[in-house]
Amino acid sequence: MDSIDLEVLKSCELWLSAGHKVELVTVIKTWGSSPRPEGATLAICDDGRVVGSVSGGCIEDDLIEKVRQQGMLRSVPEIVTYGITADEAHRFGLPCGGTIQLALEPLSAISLIPELLLRLGRHELVARRLELVSGKVELSAATPEMSLQLSDTELTSIHGPRWRLLIIGAGQLSRFLASIAQGMDYQVTVCDPREEYWDNWQLPGVQLLHAMPDDLVLEMRLDSRSAVVALTHDPKLDDLALMEALKSPAFYVGAIGSRMNNAKRRERLKEFDLTDADLAKLHGPVGMYIGSKTPAEIAISILAELTAVKNNVALAPEFRVEHARSAPGPSV
Template sequence: MGPGEPPRGTDQAVIEAALGWLESGNRLFLVTVVGTWGSSPRPPGSLLALREDGRMEGSVSGGCVEEDLRELALAGRLPGDEPGSLRYGVRREEAARFGLPCGGTLELLVEPLGPGRDGGLEAVGRALAAGARIRRTVHRGTGKVEVRPDREGEAALVAGAEEVTKPFGPRWRLMVIGAGQLAGYLADMALALDYAVTVCDPRREYAEAWSGRGVALDTRMPDDAVAAWCPDPHAAVVAATHDPKLDDLALLEALASPAFYVGALGSRANNDRRRARLAELGLDPAAVERLRGPMGLPIGSRTPPEIAVSVLAEMTAIRNGRGEPDRAAPPSPAEERLTQP
């Protein structure tokens, strides 16, 4: 990522590297995790671009599989014309060699690409740069590639006997209420985690000072902005203006929606008062209880970037089905002071 460029998700970094190598006349291999059994360091859909001289971008394991792929590429033992499949960790000793825990196994699709054969990556790159979602299908037998827009509700990865379809682009969305310093850190980190990010702030002085790259800015009142944004189960809303008049408007809309995460900045006492206000405004008690406030995991956050880490860690835990994060540890005094509205 160069100076002035917005943060990129992992897939975008891989695709941009691959396109740059192809433009320079290099041959490369696009490697995709298409199946895992048992424990695996990287999930299906993980991506690696491996240049024929051994340079790489992305990852498909904890490192040992990448080194083996590099050796195969340098020895000329990876597929030369059409896609091929590789499996790692079939035997226990092989799993141990490649750092796959608990006898895990992974299957890789390896696609050879080169000048005049970009495998549809140019179309994928354009979609990622525009923040759009797209699906790329590879036919295992022929290497033929099809690219089309991604539709809501489609599976994250479909790996069949004849073809593999992988989606690209943000499948998760984040709206941050308030264009302050915390919003900047939240936005940058969320972009790297493949969120599409919107920041909402109707306050003129904050909106005019906002310089977030790769982020949509909405200057409507928060309730109107959240309603128009239409939160779904892949959406999160974070209220961080320090102004109850603005935060509460957003929370009334967000808590009544299917958003998987709705959080608010502030101490426990301030969030207890916030819950009471939301109830007085007629929000259903079950919806009020969905509020995560103080938001974020209790890691003793002392600075805006640390608070951003704690919030995104909590969102990640919920995204990954880890249930209710442990909130037993109280926030530090510094954390309480920083989060006072």
């Protein structure tokens, strides 16, 4: 499953190769409430097809209507603003007072879309610098803390997975978790040294490594944009990896299992050189309580809790699998 950003860029390449005119629309800035964040993208084809989103739908409708009525006449990028007045905000589906600034970029060979996709296919994080006067593009390596920037002369957008997810265990649940996480723009790595799990693992874009999980945690040098989820149910694989992950700056560390098994896991981890603060970082039983039973539902539950932590949203106890009284037995 591609992220929205990747799907937009692939559509741009496909339409350009078929001889169509294409414009790439990027959210530059928002004021007040806005349904889409800065950096969100939309691709418009000259026949009216669109992929991606920059608003709740009304701005997309306006852009499409202009293409159908006027065609694509731009030869260089243009910065436009929607929602300056209350009437415009209402017309375009923006909350009262909301304003959104967009870059409308006509694409061509100098846009370097194929080169960008090639680098993204190598899981690189890329800065794309667009000259507003000419439409010329330069690509360079980016770092996770970089963000979209607009000056009088250029627009720099950041492309590629900014977040990393390490999944310990290559079972069926891992497959669902990895697939959905890819669509959420995570660079996903799965680690499992057990040979019996290797042959059946096939998920494009996800790297399966056969190292010991604790060694890989150290090798990856987890940072504040990293998450680790242990799914093997095997203390020999999970515990040492969790120990190293809990000592790292990783923003999320979780482990599957029942309340009883997680209590036993915490007791085992206390025997290592972990502080109470380190142990408090462990999410287990992992996930948000949604009554999940199937692997797909459990994957959604895990990513829901992970997303809440990433976005600094505090969950009430009743929403945590760890505390929910009525959580079903086979759930996370």
